[in-house]
Amino acid sequence: MKVGNINIALIGNPNVGKTSVFNQLTGLNQQVGNYPGITVEKKTGVCKLASNLKATILDLPGTYSLNASSLDENVVIELLLNKNDKDYPDVAIVVTDVENLKRNLLLFTQIKDLEIPTILVINMADRMSYKGISLDIPYLEKMLKTKIALVSSRKGEGIEELKNLIVNFRSLPTEPCLNASEIDVEYFNNLRKAFPTQSLYKLWLVITQDVNFVNLDRKELPSSFTRSKDQLKRLQHKETIKRYQFINDVLKVGQTIDINSAKDIRSKFDRILMHKVWGYVIFFFILMLIFQAIFDWASVPMDFIDNAFVSLASLVEGILPAGVLTNLIVQGIIPGIGGIVIFIPQIAFLSLFISLLEESGYMSRVVFLMDKSMRKFGLSGKSVVPLMSGTACAIPAIMATRNIENWKERLITILVTPFTTCSARLPVYAIIIALIIPNQRIFWVFNLQGFALMAMYLIGFLMALISALILHKTLKIDSKSYFVVEMPNYKMPMFKNVAINVVEKTKSFVFGAGKIIMALSVILWFLASYGPGEKFEKAEEILASQLPKDEHFDAKVASYKLENSYIGRIGKSIEPVISPLGYDWKIGIAIVSSFAAREVFVGTLATIYSIEDSENQDATIKNKLSEEINPLTGEKLFNPATGISLLLFYAFAMQCISTLAITKKETNSWKWPVVQLVFMSGFAYVVAFIAYQLLK
Amino acid sequence: MEINLAQLQIGQKGIIQDFDIDLVPLKLLEMGCLPGNEVQLLQVAPFGDPLYLNVNDSHLAIRLETALAIMVEIPNEEKL
Incomplete structure (x- = not known):
């Protein structure tokens, strides 16, 4: 039997428990990746609906509306406007919080305007009696032209009902629940005449949003439809008011709140946690x-x-x-x-x-x-x-x-x-x-x-x-200070959400940064195990003619080999630059190799010394380092002056390629990673130099 | 009596009046901060900024400069 697949997009404001609903639907059957070209996290999961039907669920980033103001929100619009996208949803599920229904429905009315089959999930339904809220579901379903699932994602209630609604998605109504084009009748009538086959709201989004559209180019729009930024903002303002009027009217009948039975822990917690002392x-x-x-x-x-x-x-x-x-x-x-x-x-x-x-x-x-x-x-x-x-x-x-x-x-x-x-x-x-x-x-x-x-x-x-x-x-950057922070309700953290988050974060570190560290370790081993010319290959013969064959002979050969290996040559060539900081060529190697990732410093020293002294593999690296003697001064290499200089160097230097890469991606320019690198590493060199010269 | 949002006493409620939409981000409108809606000042952070509001059942914090651009009318029974 062939198993059918439908695409589902989970959409909702931040803090409505959207991720909990996602976790309930998919369990551990999840994948985290990135949207192509950007670093926005893309979470998908699979949910088995029936023996012959499964759903691929995409957890879209939280957004307050379809008027995008960040990279995360752009992702939502770009997907919903592109019917040819392989992730384009057959069904949209809008998740709302029963305590913030009014605000959450704003996004819902916008999604409905896109004419995608839409299910409304009212989450945290277990808190309704606690907050004194009651809902007239048939009335709401009629007015909002949708099917409603009352869900409590914390308790796992209502998930089966939601799955049933998804299975019957073909019977979901697709018409908008209000006519937002009334905000400027003439403008939208002309728009409809010019593009009879397109959805009106999609056209409006193309005009107002600064995002990439694959199948509809902004340039195709006749200039008669472009408006100044100010005029557009005024229209968006009107649109928002229009939508809220509709929502207020619907909720006046469909929702009753008995304030007397509502309990309020928010203000009690706020008074302590946000107290000025x-x-x-x-x-x-x-x-x-x-x-x-x-x-x-x-x-x-x-x-x-x-x-x-x-x-x-x-x-x-x-x-x-x-x-x-x-x-x-x-x-x-x-x-x-x-x-x-x-x-x-x-x-x-x-x-x-x-x-x-x-x-x-x-x-x-x-x-x-x-x-x-x-x-x-x-x-x-x-x-x-x-x-x-x-x-x-x-x-x-x-x-x-x-x-x-x-x-x-x-x-x-x-x-x-x-x-x-x-x-x-x-x-x-x-x-x-x-x-x-x-x-x-x-x-x-x-x-x-x-x-x-x-x-x-x-x-x-x-x-x-x-x-x-x-x-x-x-920095001479003039940008308006828009600062709006939602203060969500206090909630007991859910074990499942926290656990999945911890596993995901750890995994992405191990497989992201880990790849670089792993590759470098192998390259380092190679550079330290091979060397150019006779000095490396014939180390034993050269030393045999100079030194007595006592019990230290093998270790001295290993040391001589390392000095003449590829990595030894690199370390030696940068020694003049780093010796004013109190470092020898071995520390130099460690600094060069840890340019890609700081922790490689210790690994490199471990590699260098375990190769130099392979008879004593398990002696800890700390003991090896403390025995190390600086050949120039004859004193211990790791004296306080060198140590403090190294500490300060690592505190400030930009020794991490992955960070530079992410800065490039997030700022969309090479300028800022270069600024970071030059400023941080330059500063580190100067500070380490001063520290060593003062302390030595 | 019309005052700006930052002039409300803590706990006091007012009705939002028309405001200059160039000074107020669209996102704030979308969270329910619209003319005609009721707003209550819940708390003010140390040094008077930011402000913590309950507007249209949304709980949110905004900075003083935004609050100064939003005028509110205090209903009679709320006057102190």
């Missing part, structure tokens, strides 16, 4: 809790992963026959995978907290509290989320800037976010701090090393704010 105290404690989780709790699984990969490498080395392939696996691939997997606990903890804060509705309160103070630095209250996410990884953080309406504020947020201490810096910091700061407690509670780590985080945040201020004063 307690609000900030609570936010500070939540931040502390998040940092505690990332540094302290995550270290347990991270140590375990670290040890597991060391044991795996020696186990594999014991089993496989000695040879080039074994070396590649043991010294290149296994440490490479280990270098990615070790970040999973931190990324998972951070996305867990952020998704809890967003699901509960608390994040909007933080935006409200922080907006005024962030604006002093040219940022927005909405920059708080990217800056917090930046402590895990700058890539999702920069993508989270999309809901900042003001272009200047958004650009500054994008440019300064990489200064916050991402988890890729953490292993670099951890190992250098362990080498130069004694593991002691002061005042019984504070560990000196932990203190140093905290200082590095503060330096990162401080630098982000200072450079934001500099950009705020120097």
